[in-house]
Amino acid sequence: MLRGLVAHRARLLLSGVAVVAGVAFIAGTLIFSATLDRSFDRAFDDLGRGTDVIVRTDRAFEPGLGERASERPVPAPVLAAVRKVPGVEKAHGVVTxxxxxxxxxxxxxxxxPQTGVAWDGDPDLSLPRLTSGAPPTAPDEIAVDVTTAKDAGYRVGDRVTVALAAxxxxxxxxxxxxVGDSALSDQLSMTAFAPDAAPRLLSDHPGTYARIVVHADDxxxxxxLKDAVAAALPPxxxxxxxxQAVDEQAEPVSDVLKAIRTFLLMFAVIAMFVGSFIIFNTFAMLVSGRVxxxxxxxxxxxxxxQVTRSVLGEASGVGLVGSTLGLLAGVGVAAGLARVLGVLLGGEDLPFGTLVVPSSAVIASYxxxxxxxxxxxxxxxxxAARTPPVAALREGTATPRPLRGRLLSGGGALAVGGALAGAGLAGSGNSGLTLVGAGAxxxxxxxxxxxxxxxxPAIRLLGWPLFCGGTTPHTPWKSLCARFGxxxxxxxxxxxLRDPRRTAATASALTIGLALIAAVSVLVQSMASSVDRQLDAGLTADYQITGRSQLTPVTAEAAGAVxxxxxxxxxxxxxxxxxxxDGxxxxxxxxTPGExxxxxxxxxQQGTPSAHGDDLLxxxxxxxARSWKVGTAIAGQYQDGTKRTFRIAGIFADHPSVTPSAPSxxxxWAGYRAHDPDAPIDRIEVDATGVGRAALxxxxxxxxxxxxxxxxxxxxxxxxxIDLFLKLVLGxxxxxxxxxxxxIVNTLALAVTERTREIGMLRALGMQRRQLRRMIRYEAVVVSLFGAALGVGTGVVLGIVLQRAMAAGDGGMEVLAIPYGRLAVCVAAAAVxxxxxxxxxxxxxxxxxxLRAIATE
Known part of the structure; x- marks a missing residue:
């Protein structure tokens, strides 16, 4: 086994590279995820440093990640009560x-998010640490975090414009x-105001606090401390x-990080699966060449x-070396992923920090x-183990095995897949989608x-310009083909055409990659066309006013001004x-429901538009979907913890696939705001006639x-x-x-080694080096085009099947759009x-x- 590795090291090199590529992406994904996890853990540790207890108003449920949830303020007298509790060293009311x-x-x-706070220099209760200048003390003074000031080009002493909710x-x-010590601190934008001015500038309820942070005695x-403070709090x-507060903040972020890790690992598995075809092809060719x-x-x-163990031993050697190099390359992949995702998400660097190589990355790599x-x-x-001893006396190569079994097995799988896909398209709901997925x-x-x-047949068709000049009488077509090939x-x-199995195995790796690209392209193009049609039909406003990000508040005053x-x-x-x-x-x-x-x-369709109080349309x-009718009563609870029985007052005709922006x-509002007066505004919809953009x-x-x-x-x-998502997936x-x-490189290199004697004979018979290079290039192009045609064709079929299933399942993808230009680029790229x-x-x-080539056995 060891001598086999040394003797065939050049032939095994590219198989090792395939292992390195797949392992590097797996290791890089795990390193990337672990580093992000550690960065956010440190950031949340920063947020919780010195804070032993948090006092806040009751909440029936927590907001999701990225939601602008409103919080009922804590009355000022609560702070005085908390400060008197035994065990409390410090307590501070947070204005934000x-x-x-x-x-x-x-x-x-x-x-x-862009956050305003009241300046508090106590390191036990506040994250900001002054690095230059002085803290704000007057109503017209502020302090700003270093990163934001650098981004805006401001220095201490400058006049700065600040956008507030009002x-x-x-x-x-x-x-x-x-702000803190973690890598995430560079991603926070914070403005600090004088303590006396902050409540008036930042809060709709002066004299109250967003929450109270408490530091315990030694x-x-x-x-x-929580139990002692709770006893002193009003209802x-x-x-x-x-x-607990840190865990609540970290949970939605942790869920997102898990989703990112799963998403990236899926592509790593695809790369490793494609690489397995290369490894199989390499060892199949090595075995056939060593009969x-x-x-x-x-x-x-x-x-x-013993023969089986020797070949598997060589494979384990390739796997171990490739895994080691892949693990090392994974460090670079992790840094690259951080940079690429940062560019795709708006050009900002992710809070990455120092790379962390977890044990899971090492174990998974090997x-x-x-x-x-x-x-x-x-x-x-x-x-190889089934090679009979008498084969040592034979000349030439083994007789190719028949392809009847492959054709029957593949045809059977195609028939079953078509039946499953058809049954799924005829069905509905999740079961139909499951059948379609299994069929695909x-x-x-x-x-x-x-x-x-x-x-x-495919290679004869794709390579027609190469074959058409060989055996037919002289014709203009033959002359053209002769000049071409x-x-x-x-x-x-x-x-x-020599070995269909080898050709198919070589092309299969390309087929899988391009099939996935084609299927994703069809789905995403269909999604884009469907959304475009939906927006054409469903946009009910002439203009929309939104925050510049999901976390930027939109104020009612802006609606009044417009x-x-x-x-x-x-x-x-x-x-x-x-x-x-219902839980x-x-x-x-x-x-206003009617509006x-x-x-x-x-x-x-049913009921009345005059919904009041706890009524719902x-x-x-x-x-x-929920078997609700007009008059149905449902047990529920508001954000402030108030329990109510909601009643269905009316049912309206909705078309989510036609009007996606419409509410379900x-x-x-008149009844709801009693429980959540600061409910955030998502956007302002403007109906206007003959109004210029400049006036708005x-x-x-x-x-x-x-x-x-x-x-x-x-x-x-x-x-x-949608285009951003497509670029990310295709990338x-x-x-x-x-x-x-x-x-393809590996197969051709091994084929050259296998045909050493044949190549020597061709050169001895007069084939020029230029012709030999052209012969190998033509072979590579034909194999690549076969893989591309099979992959793109398969991907388009799969994309169409999945699109039809989503359209039938009311998934909002009713338009089928095939990106012919992108698919043509894929085929051309395969030739390149x-x-x-x-x-x-x-x-x-x-x-x-x-001479040496001719003498090779």
Missing amino acids: GFAAVVDRHGRIAGSE GTRTFRLTGLFE GVTQEQ GVEAITGE RELALLRAVGASRA AVGTLVTLTAAFVPARR MTLFIGVVVASPALSG GTAGRMGGRNA AKVDGVRAAIPIRTARFRL SVESAAAG LLGHFRLPL VGHSVAA MIID EKALSPWPNLELKDRAQVKADAAGS LLVLSVLVAALG IGVAAAVWPAHRAARLNV
């Missing part, structure tokens, strides 16, 4: 709100500070430990088990790399299994109401944190989000295509890959010594 620094060009500077104001910058645990106010050597070992006494290599080499190893996977397997039987072209095409512009018929704030129904948290639009129904063109699709539930922008000038979008911009934003799938290109992959093997073949 929206505040964003505006740069000299009128743009919002810094990262999201509009913009100008302050003098007195100091700069850092020797008092968080649980002990509606609760105390939680600092650890006489293996037979001679059997003849001198080697058992089948386990996956070695096991995949051994699994891929198992069949060639068993085939079975179809894919059938194509891969049957590909050796398909390779002959010539003898070298015909030989290259026939080389691709409503006063001449020509504006209505400026409707779309508020998000959140409450619990699950639901969202609804809070406003919202008219604005979103939602005709009432719901869409027909929601009512049908509506509740009266002038009305919004006090709020630079808001964006005005017309219909075209709303559509462009939706298209941009990750390109890795599998690059691994497939290595497979073939040419590039043939460079080194062709160069190596052309440099062979003729």
